Amino acid sequence: MSSTVIGPSCISLDDAATDSLTSAGREESTQEKLALIIPTLREAENIRGVLDHVRSVLDPVSIPYEILVVDDDSRDGTEEIVSAVALEDPRVRVLVRKGEKGVAGATLYGWRNTDAAILGVMDADLQHPPELLPALASAILAGNDVAIGSRYAAGGSLGDWNPVRKVLSAVFLWAALPVQRKQIRAKDPTSGFFFLRRECLDQIRFHPYGFKLLLEILVRGRIRSIQEIPFTFAPRSRGVSKATVKVALEYVRLLATLYAIRLGLRRN
Numbered sequence: 001m002s003s004t005v006i007g008p009s010c011i012s013l014d015d016a017a018t019d020s021l022t023s024a025g026r027e028e029s030t031q032e033k034l035a036l037i038i039p040t041l042r043e044a045e046n047i048r049g050v051l052d053h054v055r056s057v058l059d060p061v062s063i064p065y066e067i068l069v070v071d072d073d074s075r076d077g078t079e080e081i082v083s084a085v086a087l088e089d090p091r092v093r094v095l096v097r098k099g100e101k102g103v104a105g106a107t108l109y110g111w112r113n114t115d116a117a118i119l120g121v122m123d124a125d126l127q128h129p130p131e132l133l134p135a136l137a138s139a140i141l142a143g144n145d146v147a148i149g150s151r152y153a154a155g156g157s158l159g160d161w162n163p164v165r166k167v168l169s170a171v172f173l174w175a176a177l178p179v180q181r182k183q184i185r186a187k188d189p190t191s192g193f194f195f196l197r198r199e200c201l202d203q204i205r206f207h208p209y210g211f212k213l214l215l216e217i218l219v220r221g222r223i224r225s226i227q228e229i230p231f232t233f234a235p236r237s238r239g240v241s242k243a244t245v246k247v248a249l250e251y252v253r254l255l256a257t258l259y260a261i262r263l264g265l266r267r268n
């Protein structure tokens with residue numbers, strides 16, 4: 001099974017690596033810089049609007065930032081659209097992965113390719129409201145290790161999810177409760193909308209599969225404090241949802257790994 005090691009300024013995808021790799025010119029993370037990863041798979045209909053929206057809310061915030069769109073070889077025009085935006089704004093970049101799929105892996109790949117000290121991720125379909133980005137950044141700058149866009153914190157909501165999906169989400173949350181540390185349990189540990197400090201992930205091997213990277217970070221990262229900021233999960237207006245049976249099975253696989261670590265049956 002492949003794993004991902006996060007170091008002070010980059011990520012190693014080498015399964016045999018014991019230390020993180022340091023690229024030339026990136027020996028130390030840039031302080032107070034934010035790197036927002038937007039994983040994509042066939043999001044040509046959405047991505048231009050998302051990039052425009054994200055930049056409009058981040059520009060007034062007094063923090064340098066870059067946006068890395070990590071595309072899983074969509075071949076639908078996503079890469080070309082982002083490349084055109086990047087010509088206008090050098091803070092935007094596109095990275096294309098070949099032969100790999102999955103939000104967790106794409107997110108880790110993006111973090112590998114930035115020197116930012118503050119790392120973040122959000123969806124490309126505007127189900128995660130860009131308006132929340134300044135609040136997430138402020139929570140990190142205020143001293144928190146992780147800031148989570150939370151559907152389950154007071155004031156948050158799943159929006160118009162159908163009852164079956166809401167029940168499944170509740171089951172997933174219940175199953176994740178025992179593997180979290182009591183002192184820093186999140187109400188929404190499966191959120192895909194969050195910021196964190198790079199230093200919290202240093203030298204930890206992560207499993208780059210599935211969609212629920214935050215849960216593994218909360219269980220295995222060097223996390224001392226979190227802040228959850230409520231939001232309402234918006235309906236997808238364009239494109240196709242990536243929620244599938246395979247995603248659910250990958251979550252079960254991740255849970256099994258985390259339970260094994262928690263019970264001492266597997267090394268952290």
